[in-house]
Amino acid sequence: EIVLTQSPGTLSVSPGERATLSCRASQSVKNNYLAWYQQKPGQAPRVLIYDASSRATGFPDRFSGSASGTDFTLTISSLEPEDFAVYYCQYYGSSPWTFGQGTKVEIK
Amino acid sequence: EVQLVESGGNVVQPGGSLRLSCSASGFLFQAYWMHWVRQAPGEGLVWVAHIYFDGTSTAYADSVRGRFTISRDNTKDTLYLQMNSLRVDDTAVYYCARDPGGRELDYWDQGTLVTVSS
Numbered sequence: 187e188i189v190l191t192q193s194p195g196t197l198s199v200s201p202g203e204r205a206t207l208s209c210r211a212s213q214s215v216k217n218n219y220l221a222w223y224q225q226k227p228g229q230a231p232r233v234l235i236y237d238a239s240s241r242a243t244g245f246p247d248r249f250s251g252s253a254s255g256t257d258f259t260l261t262i263s264s265l266e267p268e269d270f271a272v273y274y275c276q277y278y279g280s281s282p283w284t285f286g287q288g289t290k291v292e293i294k
Numbered sequence: 295e296v297q298l299v300e301s302g303g304n305v306v307q308p309g310g311s312l313r314l315s316c317s318a319s320g321f322l323f324q325a326y327w328m329h330w331v332r333q334a335p336g337e338g339l340v341w342v343a344h345i346y347f348d349g350t351s352t353a354y355a356d357s358v359r360g361r362f363t364i365s366r367d368n369t370k371d372t373l374y375l376q377m378n379s380l381r382v383d384d385t386a387v388y389y390c391a392r393d394p395g396g397r398e399l400d401y402w403d404q405g406t407l408v409t410v411s412s
Contacts, residue, residue, distance in 0.1 A: 221398040223339070230389055230405055231339065236398040274339055279396055281353035283329070283341040 188212055188277045192286035198294040201265050207289045209275035211256040218253050219279035222260045225288075226271045234273070235260060265291070296320040296401050298390055303406030310380050310410070316373040316390035316403060323371040324348070327393040330364060330375050332386035333405070340386075343375070344393065358384075380410045 189212040199205045209220070218238035223231040233242045235251035238258055248263040262269055270293055275286040302314040316328070330342040343354045343364040352364050363376040373390050387407050391399035 219397070223399075225339075230402040231399075232402070233398050233400050236400075242398075242400070276339075276341075276398070278393075278398055281344070282355055283344065285331075285339040285341060288338045 187282055188215065188284055190275050190277060190284055190286035192273075192275060192289050194289060195287070196290045196292060198292050199265050200294045201267055203265055203294075205262040205265055205269075205291055207260040207262075207273055207291070209258040209260070209286050211258070211277065214256060215253075215258075215277055216279055218258075219277060220251075220253065220258050221276045221278060222251055223274045223276060224269075224271050225274065231274065262291070267293075296392070298392065298401065298403035300388070300390055300403045300406040303388065303408050305409045305411060306380055307412050308380060308382055308410055311376070311378045312380065312408060313377070314375040314388055314390075314406060314408070316375075318371045318373070318392075321392070323366075324368040327395055328364075328366060328373045329391045329393055329399060330362075330373075331389045331391055331399070331402075332384075332408075333389070334383070334386045337386075342388070345373070347395070377408070380408075382410050384408065385410045 191210045193208045220238045222235040224234045225231040238253040239251045272288045297319045299317045329344040345364045361379045365374045387405040389405045392401040
């Protein structure tokens, strides 16, 4: 089973600032099968990034994903008020699918 | 428009059973894998189970294997989760989610709350 460890647990950022979220996998992730999801209070998660760096439909280009070995990064270049949410990384491709514990991005 | 509509969430006593349903519309249901994911109150997302396009293969998280059964009826465009021997720690919002084929979960329903309590 691939364990995903996200850091930090909470990120306090001011609107307009850059946010960098980390997700470290316990072993190699085949084909970079790593997704990021955004979840706002009371809502279902939405896929934001898939295959580590491909942006899903509906999200602006201030969101980007990257990979380096077993380290994955989600970057929000300039935070907008609607970006404050919890972000989860997820491994997929073979069972069990696993999620990181989440990073909450809050307004500083 | 893609729609996933869940039903079946309820309050149940420990040791009891419950069946969740997830009705799909707006896309070719039989072309997608389907998953169940849960989220305990105030906690993170936990993958529960998935099922292949045609239902011939399933997989489960260790925490539910032997107690939960995922199934689908492609003639009714509906996904199911039969939950038996429910425990207090199964209390969560349960989501059904669509998967293009061993990939990311590209569409989720709004979830249904299952509460296991005496």
